[in-house]
Amino acid sequence: MASNVSELITYNAYLAGEWKESSSGETIAIKSPWLRQTIGNVQAVTREEVDAAIESAHAAQKEWAQKSLSERGTYLERWADELEKNAEEIARTVMQEVGKGYKDAKKEVVRTADLIRYTVQEALHMHGESLRGDGFPGGPQNKIGIVERVPLGVVLAISPFNYPVNLAASKIAPALMAGNGVIFKPATQGSVSGIKMIEALDKAGLPKGLLSLTTGRGSVIGDYLVEHKGIDMISFTGGSNTGHHLSQQSVMIPLVLELGGKDPAIVCEDADLDVAVKSIMNGAFSYSGQRCTAIKRVLVNEKVADRLVKKLKDAIEKLSVGSPEEDSTVVPLIDDKSADFVQSLIDDALAKNADLVIGNKRKDNLLYPTLLDHVTEDMDVAWIEPFGPVLPVIRVQSDEEAVEIANKSEFGLQASIFTQDVDRAFAIAKKVEAGTVQVNGRTERGPDHFPFLGVKSSGMGVQGIHHSLISMSRVKVTVLNLK
Numbered sequence: 001m002a003s004n005v006s007e008l009i010t011y012n013a014y015l016a017g018e019w020k021e022s023s024s025g026e027t028i029a030i031k032s033p034w035l036r037q038t039i040g041n042v043q044a045v046t047r048e049e050v051d052a053a054i055e056s057a058h059a060a061q062k063e064w065a066q067k068s069l070s071e072r073g074t075y076l077e078r079w080a081d082e083l084e085k086n087a088e089e090i091a092r093t094v095m096q097e098v099g100k101g102y103k104d105a106k107k108e109v110v111r112t113a114d115l116i117r118y119t120v121q122e123a124l125h126m127h128g129e130s131l132r133g134d135g136f137p138g139g140p141q142n143k144i145g146i147v148e149r150v151p152l153g154v155v156l157a158i159s160p161f162n163y164p165v166n167l168a169a170s171k172i173a174p175a176l177m178a179g180n181g182v183i184f185k186p187a188t189q190g191s192v193s194g195i196k197m198i199e200a201l202d203k204a205g206l207p208k209g210l211l212s213l214t215t216g217r218g219s220v221i222g223d224y225l226v227e228h229k230g231i232d233m234i235s236f237t238g239g240s241n242t243g244h245h246l247s248q249q250s251v252m253i254p255l256v257l258e259l260g261g262k263d264p265a266i267v268c269e270d271a272d273l274d275v276a277v278k279s280i281m282n283g284a285f286s287y288s289g290q291r292c293t294a295i296k297r298v299l300v301n302e303k304v305a306d307r308l309v310k311k312l313k314d315a316i317e318k319l320s321v322g323s324p325e326e327d328s329t330v331v332p333l334i335d336d337k338s339a340d341f342v343q344s345l346i347d348d349a350l351a352k353n354a355d356l357v358i359g360n361k362r363k364d365n366l367l368y369p370t371l372l373d374h375v376t377e378d379m380d381v382a383w384i385e386p387f388g389p390v391l392p393v394i395r396v397q398s399d400e401e402a403v404e405i406a407n408k409s410e411f412g413l414q415a416s417i418f419t420q421d422v423d424r425a426f427a428i429a430k431k432v433e434a435g436t437v438q439v440n441g442r443t444e445r446g447p448d449h450f451p452f453l454g455v456k457s458s459g460m461g462v463q464g465i466h467h468s469l470i471s472m473s474r475v476k477v478t479v480l481n482l483k
């Protein structure tokens with residue numbers, strides 16, 4: 001596997017079924033977070049190119065919507081096959097572009113092929129319904145309502161950097177299966193991985209024009225895409241600030257937002273601490289904590305806090321730190337700005353007398369895993385999403401206090417509860433404001449057919465294969481009036 005970049009490719013955008021240079025004449029350099037050098041360039045597409053792409057998507061969608069579900073499924077199955085065939089190459093791109101460990105990058109590609117196949121099967125097995133008209137006293141006996149789901153039109157799929165393949169395909173696959181056209185706007189850092197993924201879809205023979213990939217800075221073409229009259233639905237995954245902004249820009253079209261989190265691990269005094277430590281370590285530090293669902297704070301009962309912190313420290317000492325090529329758990333963050341931001345959270349906590357248990361070491365954008373104990377509510381790290389390898393421990397006196405602090409957060413993506421008492425787990429789970437509560441396990445999105453959602457600033461609407469198909473289609477009722 002090459003660890004340096006031998007040839008610098010300028011990648012074309014995929015506009016209305018053609019790979020093209022942008023008429024802007026501008027490209028954006030993509031710099032690898034761990035090689036710290038440019039690995040390729042992508043096109044900065046223009047507004048006129050966006051207009052043309054959306055127009056083509058509408059034209060192609062009309063025919064696509066007429067195709068049978070099984071025919072649509074055939075294209076997607078071929079896409080999944082192509083992804084698997086090219087899994088090594090795509091994984092290498094993901095590794096270089098977003099600094100994800102090679103094995104995890106490959107898992108992401110294979111997981112995506114599985115997600116696409118499951119999406120096809122789910123769509124094939126979703127049924128409409130028919131209703132009798134006489135549901136009310138004296139209601140009409142001659143009416144039968146036939147309820148189907150129909151496409152929305154053209155879906156705008158905007159994805160983040162951290163799962164450049166999976167989080168894009170989890171929008172594109174259901175959008176296509178539901179009969180829509182797609183405009184795909186990848187994260188700029190993640191565009192090359194997105195391009196490789198769309199090359200696989202192109203090879204699968206997707207009808208020309210149905211999908212376009214518009215690379216370019218969100219700050220430049222983002223608002224234009226979001227406000228475009230030709231967009232009929234937006235599925236967005238990314239930061240909460242961007243999500244808030246989008247929800248103000250988009251008017252009267254369905255919007256699904258999967259945003260940031262500050263997932264707590266609540267550790268009760270009766271928890272199996274080894275189970276808790278294993279899950280917290282994996283949840284907090286894999287891919288350097290650059291997961292929306294990473295465990296981003298520990299709320300531990302004071303009675304077991306010393307033991308838990310000692311076990312976490314021992315486990316952190318064993319973590320591999322370094323290169324994604326060597327599958328290190330902790331890898332360089334996506335860019336220097338992100339590393340500066342995480343460092344500022346650590347500095348703030350230490351200035352306010354948090355205990356540094358281990359870490360606070362840095363080389364450029366590589367931050368060593370950092371454990372902070374005795375974190376208090378006046379510290380930024382107690383509330384702000386770092387998207388990096390820092391774990392604050394907040395000691396609590398009771399389950400009630402843990403729930404109170406968990407819910408004080410503006411976020412509500414997931415939460416983990418560690419206890420050996422299932423009734424206690426359910427009692428806490430009932431009170432925690434989150435889309436999903438995990439009992440004795442790490443916070444995570446998968447398996448991909450589970451509903452996935454955030455509440456409060458963590459999102460709006462529901463993803464997960466079934467729910468994505470629902471959100472990317474609408475109900476249509478045809479009423480049969482019998483004589």
Ligand code: NAP
Binds near residue numbers: 162221237239260293
């Ligand atoms: P981000 O900065 O919000 O970017 C996400 C996407 O939005 C990128 O494609 C970005 O394009 C685009 N964008 C930026 N400004 C835009 C605008 N005005 N209009 C339309 N699109 C715009 O997030 P990120 O740094 O890539 O990802 C990290 C964040 O995503 C974290 O907060 C994480 O928790 C969250 N996340 C959430 C989930 C979830 O499912 N809940 C999953 C993964 C990540 P550019 O790259 O060109 O700026």
Ligand code: G3H
Binds near residue numbers: 162290292293443444
């Ligand atoms: O970053 C957000 C992803 O949706 C997290 O997915 O829990 O499978 O790592 P994951």
